[in-house]
Amino acid sequence: MTVAVEVTDLVKRYPKSGSKAVDGISFDVAAGEVFGLLGPNGAGKTTTVGILTTRVLPTGGRALVGGVDVAADPVATRRKVAVVPQRVNLDRSLNARQNLLWHAAYHGVPRAERNRLADELLDRMGLSDKRKALVDDLSGGQAQRLMIARALIHRPEVLFLDEPSTGLDPQARLFVHDRIDDLRAQGVTVVLTTHDMDEAEKLADRVGVVDHGKLLTLDTPEALIKALPGSGTLDATLRPNGFAPADLVPLLASVDGVERVEQIGEREPAGAEPELRLRLYVGGEPAALLGPVAQTLHEQRVPVSGLALGQATLEDVFIELTGRELR
Numbered sequence: 250m251t252v253a254v255e256v257t258d259l260v261k262r263y264p265k266s267g268s269k270a271v272d273g274i275s276f277d278v279a280a281g282e283v284f285g286l287l288g289p290n291g292a293g294k295t296t297t298v299g300i301l302t303t304r305v306l307p308t309g310g311r312a313l314v315g316g317v318d319v320a321a322d323p324v325a326t327r328r329k330v331a332v333v334p335q336r337v338n339l340d341r342s343l344n345a346r347q348n349l350l351w352h353a354a355y356h357g358v359p360r361a362e363r364n365r366l367a368d369e370l371l372d373r374m375g376l377s378d379k380r381k382a383l384v385d386d387l388s389g390g391q392a393q394r395l396m397i398a399r400a401l402i403h404r405p406e407v408l409f410l411d412e413p414s415t416g417l418d419p420q421a422r423l424f425v426h427d428r429i430d431d432l433r434a435q436g437v438t439v440v441l442t443t444h445d446m447d448e449a450e451k452l453a454d455r456v457g458v459v460d461h462g463k464l465l466t467l468d469t470p471e472a473l474i475k476a477l478p479g480s481g482t483l484d485a486t487l488r489p490n491g492f493a494p495a496d497l498v499p500l501l502a503s504v505d506g507v508e509r510v511e512q513i514g515e516r517e518p519a520g521a522e523p524e525l526r527l528r529l530y531v532g533g534e535p536a537a538l539l540g541p542v543a544q545t546l547h548e549q550r551v552p553v554s555g556l557a558l559g560q561a562t563l564e565d566v567f568i569e570l571t572g573r574e575l576r
């Protein structure tokens with residue numbers, strides 16, 4: 250395996266800050282891999298990407314991109330990486346195509362090639378008809394696509410995407426996802442940060458979950474889900490019939506084979522009794538628990554309107570590891 254990114258015991262403490270934004274993170278990204286860094290707000294994802302793209306100086310540890318030490322040789326690193334930041338940082342005095350050309354010139358792409366690449370990338374990103382548009386006249390999704398085009402124009406070895414689809418509408422999000430899939434097919438190494446589980450599960454070959462500057466786990470989405478205690482699920486929709494969720498959760502958790510129970514929804518339809526949705530995480534085969542769960546609820550005269558079998562998701566892994574409290 251060729252290693253594209255190698256991070257060892259990376260630490261970042263911002264001046265005047267009490268805690269470490271990055272606190273001893275280590276991971277490798279293989280060449281051609283789409284690697285996801287998943288974590289809640291403030292977990293340290295942007296700082297990690299900042300270090301790998303030479304915009305933030307590490308306090309300790311080591312990071313190599315394409316074999317180059319990012320802190321020791323930022324100039325060589327910048328030739329190997331490209332970054333699509335969270336916020337639009339296009340040049341507002343230039344039109345879409347000029348943004349690409351300027352960036353290509355900055356990176357030393359020869360003039361003839363610059364023009365050809367700019368047109369090709371505008372086409373690939375669905376922006377041919379916006380080539381002369383000023384940045385302020387682009388929608389959020391168009392600006393995002395232009396930043397991806399700009400990032401690709403100097404043919405980076407590793408593309409860093411910081412929260413690539415935050416704030417995009419579903420069509421624009423899907424378009425960006427398809428382009429990331431294209432990049433994988435072309436063998437470009439992609440490191441993306443996200444707090445969107447679906448995005449991580451769908452796009453990333455492997456996912457590292459970070460929180461409070463530490464890497465909590467790292468594996469393929471499937472393996473992370475499988476390792477979760479209770480990776481099969483049984484969703485029960487019921488009318489509480491006077492029971493509080495705080496009573497029903499332990500009641501169902503006491504059924505043999507149920508590992509834990511979480512409330513996942515509550516509805517109060519107009520004129521009808523409230524409805525509660527509970528998710529049971531199951532170690533073995535969830536179907537085997539349909540009978541016992543229905544029986545337990547029946548004995549307490551709790552009407553059940555639905556029992557659905559399912560699989561845990563990356564979101565369940567994430568909540569299990571990082572908790573429910575807001576950041």
Ligand SMILES: Nc1ncnc2c1ncn2[C@@H]1O[C@H](COP(=O)(O)OP(=O)(O)OP(=O)(O)O)[C@@H](O)[C@H]1O
Nearest residue numbers: 263266270288289290291292293294295296297444
């Ligand atoms: N320039 C800075 N100066 C001081 N503290 C900072 C700076 N940038 C980030 N931090 C702090 O470092 C921690 C990690 O922030 P970082 O932006 O890396 O997290 P993140 O996982 O990318 O979060 P988000 O998803 O909200 O962008 C946070 O506590 C943040 O407040």
